[in-house]
Amino acid sequence: MADKKNYGMVIDTRVCVACSACVYACKSENSVPEGYCRDWVVQETNGTFPKLSMENRSERCQHCAKAPCVIYCPTGASHYSEDGTVQINRYRCTGCKACLAACPYDARYVHPKGFADKCSLCKHRLDKGLETACASVCPTTSLNLVDFNDPEEKALKMMNGKEVYRQKKHAGTNPSLYWISARNKPGA
Amino acid sequence: MTQTTTEIISTKMNPNVIPHLHIWEWHIPLYLFLGGLAGGLLVITAVMIVIKRHFGIGPRDEGEGCPCLAVRVGSALAPILLGIGMLFLFLDLANKFYVWAFYTTIQPTSPMSAGSWILIAFFPMAILQAMLVNKQFLRNMNIGIVNKLIDWTENRLTLVALLNAHIGIGIGIYTGILLSFFYARPLWSSSILGMLFLISGISSAAALMLLFAPNHEKPIYSKIDANALWIEMVVVGLFILGGITGPANTSGAMMHLIAGDYQMAGMSYMLWFWGGFVALGLLIPMFLEFLEAVGVHIRFPLVAPVLVLMGGLLLRFLIVFAGQTYHTFM
Numbered sequence: 001m002a003d004k005k006n007y008g009m010v011i012d013t014r015v016c017v018a019c020s021a022c023v024y025a026c027k028s029e030n031s032v033p034e035g036y037c038r039d040w041v042v043q044e045t046n047g048t049f050p051k052l053s054m055e056n057r058s059e060r061c062q063h064c065a066k067a068p069c070v071i072y073c074p075t076g077a078s079h080y081s082e083d084g085t086v087q088i089n090r091y092r093c094t095g096c097k098a099c100l101a102a103c104p105y106d107a108r109y110v111h112p113k114g115f116a117d118k119c120s121l122c123k124h125r126l127d128k129g130l131e132t133a134c135a136s137v138c139p140t141t142s143l144n145l146v147d148f149n150d151p152e153e154k155a156l157k158m159m160n161g162k163e164v165y166r167q168k169k170h171a172g173t174n175p176s177l178y179w180i181s182a183r184n185k186p187g188a
Numbered sequence: 189m190t191q192t193t194t195e196i197i198s199t200k201m202n203p204n205v206i207p208h209l210h211i212w213e214w215h216i217p218l219y220l221f222l223g224g225l226a227g228g229l230l231v232i233t234a235v236m237i238v239i240k241r242h243f244g245i246g247p248r249d250e251g252e253g254c255p256c257l258a259v260r261v262g263s264a265l266a267p268i269l270l271g272i273g274m275l276f277l278f279l280d281l282a283n284k285f286y287v288w289a290f291y292t293t294i295q296p297t298s299p300m301s302a303g304s305w306i307l308i309a310f311f312p313m314a315i316l317q318a319m320l321v322n323k324q325f326l327r328n329m330n331i332g333i334v335n336k337l338i339d340w341t342e343n344r345l346t347l348v349a350l351l352n353a354h355i356g357i358g359i360g361i362y363t364g365i366l367l368s369f370f371y372a373r374p375l376w377s378s379s380i381l382g383m384l385f386l387i388s389g390i391s392s393a394a395a396l397m398l399l400f401a402p403n404h405e406k407p408i409y410s411k412i413d414a415n416a417l418w419i420e421m422v423v424v425g426l427f428i429l430g431g432i433t434g435p436a437n438t439s440g441a442m443m444h445l446i447a448g449d450y451q452m453a454g455m456s457y458m459l460w461f462w463g464g465f466v467a468l469g470l471l472i473p474m475f476l477e478f479l480e481a482v483g484v485h486i487r488f489p490l491v492a493p494v495l496v497l498m499g500g501l502l503l504r505f506l507i508v509f510a511g512q513t514y515h516t517f518m
Contacts, residue, residue, distance in 0.1 A: 020199060040200035048192050059200075068372060074301035075289035092289045095282025097211040098300050100204075104372040104517045109202035110211070114283035171372075171517055 006084035006148040008176030010158050014185050016142040018043050018056035022134035029133035033112050038119040039134055055182035061107040061119035062175030069099035090115040104171045209512040215280035217504035222273030223363045224389025229266040230314055230356030232393050233259045237349035247405045255321050258401035263318040267311055299369045303362045310355055317352050320345045360386035374441035375511040378430055384423045391416035392500035395493035414477035421470055437517055445510040457510050469499015
């Protein structure tokens with residue numbers, strides 16, 4: 001199928017300023033309960049003083065192509081969607097919490113109403129042709145929604161020639177989030 | 189040489205995920221213990237029935253095909269204990285109204301899905317065995333449908349027991365596999381965990397039967413217990429060795445359990461593991477059972493089985509808790 005989507009994100013950590021706009025956009029868009037978050041901001045500092053380097057990034061569910069949460073879910077509540085994302089059917093979720101234990105990224109939580117919850121990559125917006133809430137408010141265009149089946153290969157153009165990584169790739173989960181490393185910054 | 193440092197600041201704040209996973213509390217260890225105990229009871233009683241009926245070995249039976257008292261009580265306890273365990277499992281569910289979802293699908297890659305079906309399969313066969321070994325008692329109660337069921341199946345007790353020995357082993361292993369498939373939690377991600385929980389379930393079940401067996405039946409359960417404890421010691425040793433010789437994730441998680449100062453109920457994992465589980469739950473009862481076997485009768489014969497049962501329960505608590513407090517697969 002030519003027009004089948006395969007959504008993911010390319011996150012350019014070079015321009016992320018850790019402003020948390022993505023976190024609050026998500027909370028408001030998805031009515032995330034107070035005290036919980038579907039995405040969060042990480043600031044990682046590496047090196048030996050005074051030679052330090054810092055990377056800011058906005059993290060969330062990796063929408064793995066081989067997702068441990070889907071593999072372990074006993075009821076099929078966690079499932080792959082046709083657009084390449086991982087979704088939760090809350091009307092089949094028993095709240096057994098196996099998916100929380102299975103996720104190597106600790107991306108999930110138990111919603112106060114009892115079902116497992118996490119980033120849906122704003123599926124309700126994707127279905128309308130919109131981008132995710134987090135990407136739509138990102139003031140530095142660090143967050144980019146991409147379709148890996150896109151013939152214009154926006155994703156490839158962005159990552160071409162740069163140091164790009166995926167988190168815990170060796171876990172074998174085949175995550176759909178790609179990170180342009182802050183080491184690409186001049187002087188890093 | 190100056191150390192390269194990494195400092196990570198995160199705004200993630202999800203309760204029971206941060207600072208470490210805290211999704212399963214006392215319900216799950218208790219369920220795993222009761223499940224292992226029920227599986228162990230089914231294995232031991234089924235094997236006792238088979239070797240008595242097929243080879244004529246075992247304690248004097250009660251006549252008319254009714255086995256000895258410990259087997260009769262043990263057979264009845266197996267489904268009861270599993271039922272209580274499943275109640276705890278249910279209480280742990282965060283979305284209890286959707287519990288039916290387990291039974292509208294089979295997810296081949298999910299041990300929990302397989303387990304939820306095995307748990308259901310356990311009951312008819314275990315209850316049938318409990319009825320057949322207690323048939324004299326049940327016939328006196330003279331309930332129509334129960335009488336009919338016993339009439340149909342009483343000549344097949346050996347077959348029922350043979351099947352149950354397998355189901356019991358399946359349940360015992362399943363209680364460990366439930367955790368060991370989570371490779372994101374390095375302590376649980378050990379193939380030997382299924383064997384460890386199975387043999388621990390069998391040793392606990394032998395200890396429980398030793399508690400309620402009449403005096404002339406006690407020696408056989410004492411011997412089963414001593415042998416199960418010995419095998420369990422070997423498996424615990426392999427579990428530890430497999431952990432500390434493994435890659436960074438695995439060895440770190442194992443050290444977190446066996447040498448960790450993380451506190452559980454005011455005492456470090458290390459003390460609980462070596463002092464509580466290995467010394468009090470394995471070595472001392474094994475020594476006491478050994479003394480019993482060579483004819484040195486101790487003053488308090490109940491000490492050993494009670495210690496074994498407490499050790500089995502403690503093992504489940506330690507594994508479930510320490511698996512969660514260690515960081516995820518890196």
